[in-house]
Amino acid sequence: MEELARESISLLASASAKAPLAAGPRLGSVGAVFIMLKSALGAGLLNFPWAFERAGGVRSAVTVELISLVFLISGLVILGYSSSISGRCTYQAVVKELCGPAIGQLCEVCFIFNLFMISVAFLVIVNDQLEKCESSRPRAMPYHVYTDHRLALLLLCVFLILPLSASKEIHIQKYISCQMFSVEQLHLLTAQLQTVGRLIVLSVSQCHEASIAIYSSMENQRLSHWVLISVVAMIICLVIYSLTGVYGYLTFGQQVEADILMSYASHDVLMLVARLLFGVSIITIYPIVVLLGRSAMFWWQRRGDVAKAQLESRSRYTLTVAWVTATLLIAVFVPDISKVIGVIGGISAFFIFIFPGLCLVFAMRSEPVSFFLTVWGVVTLICGAFIFGQSTTVAVMQLLGKI
Template identity: 25%
Template sequence: MSPAAGINVPLLPDGKPAVKPGSVLGAVFNVTTTIIGAGIMSIPMTLKVLGIIPAIALILIIGFLAELSVDFLMRFTHSGETTTYAGVMREAFGPVGSLAAQVCVMITNLGALVMYLIIIGDVFSGNQPEGEVHLGILQQWFGFQWWTSREFSLLITLVFVMLPLVLYRRVESLKFSSAISTLLAVVFVSICSVLAVSALLQGKTKTPRLFPQLDRQTSFFDLFTAVPVIVTAFTFHFNVHPIGFELTKPSDMTTAVRIALILCAAIYSAMGLFGYLLFGDSIQSDILVNFDQGSGSAIGSLLNDVVRLSYTFHIMLVFPLLNFSLRANIDEFLFPKKPLLATDNRRFLCLTIVLLFFSYLVAIAVPNIWYFFQFLGSTTAVCLAFIFPGAIALRDSQGVSTTRDKITAAIMIILAVITSAIAISTNIYNFLSSRS
């Protein structure tokens, strides 16, 4: 068994008592937490770009396709002899397939971890998108001090919050933190909805667009740049195997994924709508930045702070889930002949600390999460979520694909490739145009 299997149930050496299987409820929390992550932060921005109706329709379509792609992954995994994403790609396409999966998981997860730290830095220590000054909570409460700086607040968060959580060696061990994380996301959306409804009753809401507005600043092709953001928001496939193989039977994972996707689609749609109602076209790529705006009452200011803090603590609890699969894939990539990662304390600790430190450095250097969403959603995330699962079904190395499966897989790949190609080319064109 490959070292990546160290993220599955049989972590302990022979002679230890069997580990209790994971629960469906725990899997639902872990999948939901993995999906929501930082994706919800930029969902309102997609409504600004696409308009309400196309954006919500796209959320539902991508959520549905994500469920189909997970079904492909798990069916072929259980038909073969592997327990990892890289393993099922190896069975279908050989060592090249395995390498492609590992590289995509590493890039996607590392990018997501950096996005989480950027958001945490935005909340605690503020940001200055496009010249606008947005204060962080620490700066609003205590002013500009050396210990309210982005660098120091992120360092303290990593050492005292992230590090203890990433030292767990089983996904199931994170089910309670994932449950709290999901609850915090619901609190976040609930407060946003209350603020939006209150603003609506007072006539203070912005007028949202139902459909995109094409003008000199926004072309038809610019609309495709919002697609990768939603794709990234639904990319959780790197954790399907570690979560699924801790359950008693395959159908448990199917149930957990279905429930989690329905819950996440509802949360994304609600957050996008209420966030857009609150801030309209002034929405930022990280909506938490918008909540630094002053309020006319002490209660309003308190709610603004609660919104930001609730979601900040949410992504702190999401962080270890993505770090889990990232660490396992890097270990499998660098040390394919070594014993299970969870049984090697030195290797486990070294990988964990190096990943935290590297994520910290990149988060300090890059201030905007929209760039990460567009890049990941157009490249590695779309490969993990749709292109690789579709290719596995078309390859059909286990002989389990039906004609309908192959047609679905082909459509999934074609749509993913076309939208990603347009998004990438549009982003490159816009970048070059802004430089000229």
């Protein structure tokens, strides 16, 4: 499993992969389902009880989940098919090969922006947990600056997160791999959204971003087998997310917080331990998010320009400091993560709907795609455009205080 995690890191970081994976240990069916689940399950579980409340209850939320399931599985199948006909093994490379350089560049921009906002949301969640821990101190204890949770977050960023993120090779990866983490978990964060539909989109988009790397690593790459893997993984996700949403919603009702951990009492020892472990997990994953973001930005290295590659060290430190500083400032001064995530919620629609739909439409040029599949690609594309437009519009109006 450690080898699979390290292989996944190299796959997602290599946006310009030109050929299928080299011969070596291949991924079996169980391993593929497991990594798909690890890609789709994570911090989004903390938000589903709140999403069920915003959706109006269990019945309406589950209905939206079932409708979304059709498009989620469809997107995974399309991406696997696109990888097989393009011969590429990363999401960005497949989109660039089938849809052209312009759309490929748009895919990379969305990828980087998604990683950046994931970093912001990571720090906001850590800040929330620190604030909750701060509120658990005895009332008789006076407030001091050095007990402020924002100062604690600043110190964490300066003395722990920044040094880990600045190195060229994130050596902590091997320890994260030992905990059975893979880089696909970088995209696990889905924070406070406005509807259960948008939450589902953000929760599973990381799975779609990683799906091509998973498909390319599989021993059996028949499309029918990939369909089975996708269906099994998504149904298991549906069950887990639904059970979590139902339990949290029935427990706290309309008082449920966007982060279910925040709904529990500050003095609950088990919750304090859970917050601590969750914070440690985020802090150890954050540097790898930065690594992937830098890898996608350093486009000159991928083009083999030796002269420009000599600037790598200076650029790496500058970009890392800018990345950590910007995400820290946003996390501190925009504490309502629902507004932050709402702005980029529509980006996930690109990875689940728009890019797969475009790949299916553009595949007509070289592959015997049936008329029905072409129509389905157009429908997927239109749905993605609607979700992106609606999500972005609502988020901007919220930021402006219109709703």
